[in-house]
Amino acid sequence: MKRKITLKQIARELDVSISTVSKALSGSKEISEETTQKIQAFAKFYNYKPNNIALSLKNRKTKTIGILIPEIVHHFFSTVIRGIERVANRRGYNVIVGLSNESFAKEIINMEMLANGSIDGFILSISKETLLKQDYHHFNATINQGMPIVMFDRVVNEVDCDKVIVDDFNGSVKAVKKLIENGCKNIALITTMDYVSVGRLRTQGYIEALEQNKIIAEPNLILKIDDSLDVENQFEGLEQEIEQFFKSNGNIDGVFAVNELYAVTAMKVARKLGLSIPEDVQVIGFTDGVLSKHATPSLTTVSQHGQKIGEQAANLLIDRLEASDTESPQYFKNGDKKSDFIKVVIETDIIERESTK
Amino acid sequence: MKRKITLKQIARELDVSISTVSKALSGSKEISEETTQKIQAFAKFYNYKPNNIALSLKNRKTKTIGILIPEIVHHFFSTVIRGIERVANRRGYNVIVGLSNESFAKEIINMEMLANGSIDGFILSISKETLLKQDYHHFNATINQGMPIVMFDRVVNEVDCDKVIVDDFNGSVKAVKKLIENGCKNIALITTMDYVSVGRLRTQGYIEALEQNKIIAEPNLILKIDDSLDVENQFEGLEQEIEQFFKSNGNIDGVFAVNELYAVTAMKVARKLGLSIPEDVQVIGFTDGVLSKHATPSLTTVSQHGQKIGEQAANLLIDRLEASDTESPQYFKNGDKKSDFIKVVIETDIIERESTK
DNA sequence: ATTCTCAGCGAAAACGTTTTCGTGTTAACA
DNA sequence: TGTTAACACGAAAACGTTTTCGCTGAGAAT
Numbered sequence: 001m002k003r004k005i006t007l008k009q010i011a012r013e014l015d016v017s018i019s020t021v022s023k024a025l026s027g028s029k030e031i032s033e034e035t036t037q038k039i040q041a042f043a044k045f046y047n048y049k050p051n052n053i054a055l056s057l058k059n060r061k062t063k064t065i066g067i068l069i070p071e072i073v074h075h076f077f078s079t080v081i082r083g084i085e086r087v088a089n090r091r092g093y094n095v096i097v098g099l100s101n102e103s104f105a106k107e108i109i110n111m112e113m114l115a116n117g118s119i120d121g122f123i124l125s126i127s128k129e130t131l132l133k134q135d136y137h138h139f140n141a142t143i144n145q146g147m148p149i150v151m152f153d154r155v156v157n158e159v160d161c162d163k164v165i166v167d168d169f170n171g172s173v174k175a176v177k178k179l180i181e182n183g184c185k186n187i188a189l190i191t192t193m194d195y196v197s198v199g200r201l202r203t204q205g206y207i208e209a210l211e212q213n214k215i216i217a218e219p220n221l222i223l224k225i226d227d228s229l230d231v232e233n234q235f236e237g238l239e240q241e242i243e244q245f246f247k248s249n250g251n252i253d254g255v256f257a258v259n260e261l262y263a264v265t266a267m268k269v270a271r272k273l274g275l276s277i278p279e280d281v282q283v284i285g286f287t288d289g290v291l292s293k294h295a296t297p298s299l300t301t302v303s304q305h306g307q308k309i310g311e312q313a314a315n316l317l318i319d320r321l322e323a324s325d326t327e328s329p330q331y332f333k334n335g336d337k338k339s340d341f342i343k344v345v346i347e348t349d350i351i352e353r354e355s356t357k
Numbered sequence: 358m359k360r361k362i363t364l365k366q367i368a369r370e371l372d373v374s375i376s377t378v379s380k381a382l383s384g385s386k387e388i389s390e391e392t393t394q395k396i397q398a399f400a401k402f403y404n405y406k407p408n409n410i411a412l413s414l415k416n417r418k419t420k421t422i423g424i425l426i427p428e429i430v431h432h433f434f435s436t437v438i439r440g441i442e443r444v445a446n447r448r449g450y451n452v453i454v455g456l457s458n459e460s461f462a463k464e465i466i467n468m469e470m471l472a473n474g475s476i477d478g479f480i481l482s483i484s485k486e487t488l489l490k491q492d493y494h495h496f497n498a499t500i501n502q503g504m505p506i507v508m509f510d511r512v513v514n515e516v517d518c519d520k521v522i523v524d525d526f527n528g529s530v531k532a533v534k535k536l537i538e539n540g541c542k543n544i545a546l547i548t549t550m551d552y553v554s555v556g557r558l559r560t561q562g563y564i565e566a567l568e569q570n571k572i573i574a575e576p577n578l579i580l581k582i583d584d585s586l587d588v589e590n591q592f593e594g595l596e597q598e599i600e601q602f603f604k605s606n607g608n609i610d611g612v613f614a615v616n617e618l619y620a621v622t623a624m625k626v627a628r629k630l631g632l633s634i635p636e637d638v639q640v641i642g643f644t645d646g647v648l649s650k651h652a653t654p655s656l657t658t659v660s661q662h663g664q665k666i667g668e669q670a671a672n673l674l675i676d677r678l679e680a681s682d683t684e685s686p687q688y689f690k691n692g693d694k695k696s697d698f699i700k701v702v703i704e705t706d707i708i709e710r711e712s713t714k
Numbered sequence: 715a716t717t718c719t720c721a722g723c724g725a726a727a728a729c730g731t732t733t734t735c736g737t738g739t740t741a742a743c744a
Numbered sequence: 745t746g747t748t749a750a751c752a753c754g755a756a757a758a759c760g761t762t763t764t765c766g767c768t769g770a771g772a773a774t
Contacts, residue, residue, distance in 0.1 A: 032753085054729075075647075085455075096452065383762085
């Protein structure tokens with residue numbers, strides 16, 4: 001077992017100074033041809049690679065991005081991570097992942113753990129509990145310490161930073177309009193509680209689409225699921241709840257659900273009640289994941305392009321990190337100019353499958 | 358924007374030495390009550406937290422675990438990550454994630470990137486391309502540099518390290534036996550190519566279960582899918598291929614598939630051909646993910662307990678990391694004793710749902 | 715009065731880099 | 745011959761810690 005070799009060891013072996021070794025390896029003109037050859041050969045032989053930690057300390061940058069998300073066993077989030085990792089890797093960065101489990105406390109702990117030098121910046125999506133509490137001091141504190149943050153999907157106006165969001169509102173409008181065009185008269189909405197901003201926006205889109213078509217939104221046709229903060233077994237009563245909903249609304253011929261799980265569960269319930277899809281009831285979901293793709297019938301969905309979100313977020317963050325190297329610090333002191341921060345909106349697409357006509 | 362404060366700054370402000378500050382903050386008895394109070398108050402006020410990078414450099418350990426997996430948009434792998442993150446966090450470690458995308462080259466790049474001081478040890482699952490090439494030098498090289506590795510799921514005998522695997526063989530035996538008990542006479546197997554060890558083991562389990570029941574395995578009833586290395590769109594021809602398979606084997610009344618996607622696709626095809634589930638054909642899949650849970654009908658699966666795998670792997674790794682602090686180095690020099698390494702086998706469970714009688 | 719002890723603190727090394735600046739040698743030039 | 749310039753290299757600082765060791769002064773012991 002031979003430990004990793006260091007500059008110091010090379011220097012000692014070759015009887016030169018550490019500086020000479022460092023310069024020779026970086027191909028500095030200061031060092032003679034001969035010495036350079038000798039050192040490079042030796043280094044190659046012993047597979048010398050500079051120690052990242054030492055470099056990080058010296059350069060005061062780690063070339064590492066911290067990702068902080070509520071949950072990883074979730075198709076959307078893992079797709080975003082994939083996008084982040086792709087561009088991070090391409091641009092020479094590593095990613096370190098923290099999970100908040102939708103908990104305010106874990107979110108803070110994780111941020112503090114990473115903010116002490118381990119990373120150069122954050123890409124994160126806010127936990128549900130934090131959204132409920134509306135306490136965002138930890139984000140602002142981190143930003144104030146000079147560490148940039150890029151938020152995605154679940155974002156909030158109270159924090160000044162770059163953001164990448166899905167056009168939830170228009171995505172919903174598009175989806176509900178399609179149901180209307182396809183002849184649906186009684187379109188149900190299955191959504192979450194309002195404190196999750198994406199749930200709220202998608203609900204608003206639903207209402208907007210109806211209004212544009214002179215249809216009055218019936219409160220009966222809106223089912224708000226209280227998916228608890230308990231991540232472990234949050235889907236217990238879902239099927240029963242939706243079944244109850246269907247039974248008390250006999251005339252539903254279209255369903256728009258704010259995520260794919262609600263959508264496939266709705267399909268399941270509908271068929272259990274003897275309705276066929278898409279003949280009797282058409283269904284569109286939000287979030288294009290494995291369920292949508294492989295359900296029977298496959299589900300028409302609003303795709304959020306998670307990977308693109310991740311890529312954009314990573315590019316935004318890295319751009320800002322590398323700008324702060326060169327740019328005048330003036331740019332950053334100018335904290336009260338909100339316009340400094342970018343908000344990227346990723347358009348949605350409707351992917352038509354078998355659950356609509 | 359106030360940057361993070363350092364020991365040096367505190368020392369200057371309070372007109373003491375750096376050492377005094379460090380000692381006072383760690384509560385050393387060496388420093389007087391009075392000075393300690395003053396320094397701790399000041400540090401608290403400015404929210405001092407030691408810089409992780411500096412600590413890493415000094416302690417020559419990063420308290421960070423590197424995870425290297427083929428793909429993250431995959432229920433099993435993300436479940437494992439969740440398990441790793443859970444115990445890592447509990448034991449004071451961070452996790453840094455690298456994706457190989459099933460590519461040999463990316464696997465090596467990622468390992469080299471992380472092995473230069475960024476992490477204390479690896480938890481990984483081997484990429485398909487690496488399994489194909491059977492080139493494992495990068496793993497052994499890393500281990501030789503004193504960096505421990507724990508492999509999970511896709512492991513290989515050629516590398517000496519701790520391993521956490523699923524009992525693929527017995528899981529398959531159990532599943533196929535259940536189909537036989539349930540009255541299936543012609544059980545099909547849908548599997549992958551043999552170079553993925555888990556595919557091979559699950560195939561062997563299938564054969565074993567048949568043999569134990571004096572049934573001769575018919576080659577016709579085995580469909581080997583060549584899921585290409587192209588991760589992007591590997592599912593193109595899947596449905597057609599399975600449909601073809603069903604058509605040329607009219608008597609199939611049971612299906613065992615080595616992953617849930619194959620299983621639900623088989624169900625889809627079967628129903629398309631007018632067969633009902635579980636009456637005409639019963640289906641069991643491997644890997645208990647969202648698809649299994651929410652398909653219609655829901656799928657009976659062999660659960661691999663991904664989270665438990667992750668937890669075990671993380672505990673193994675951290676145990677070894679912290680043992681090497683205290684233990685005599687003798688323990689590690691003793692490289693040729695294979696018995697030093699632990700292989701944990703996680704038992705599978707069959708989760709019965711609607712796709713079996 | 716002299717030595718001893720100990721409390722309280724600081725200097726410095728170490729972790730592994732990069733980089734600035736200085737220094738000695740040699741060759742060229744006046 | 746003396747000055748200069750280029751060349752090749754080394755010393756040291758810096759990044760932020762922790763820790764070992766040494767130092768100083770004051771009170772206790774002799």
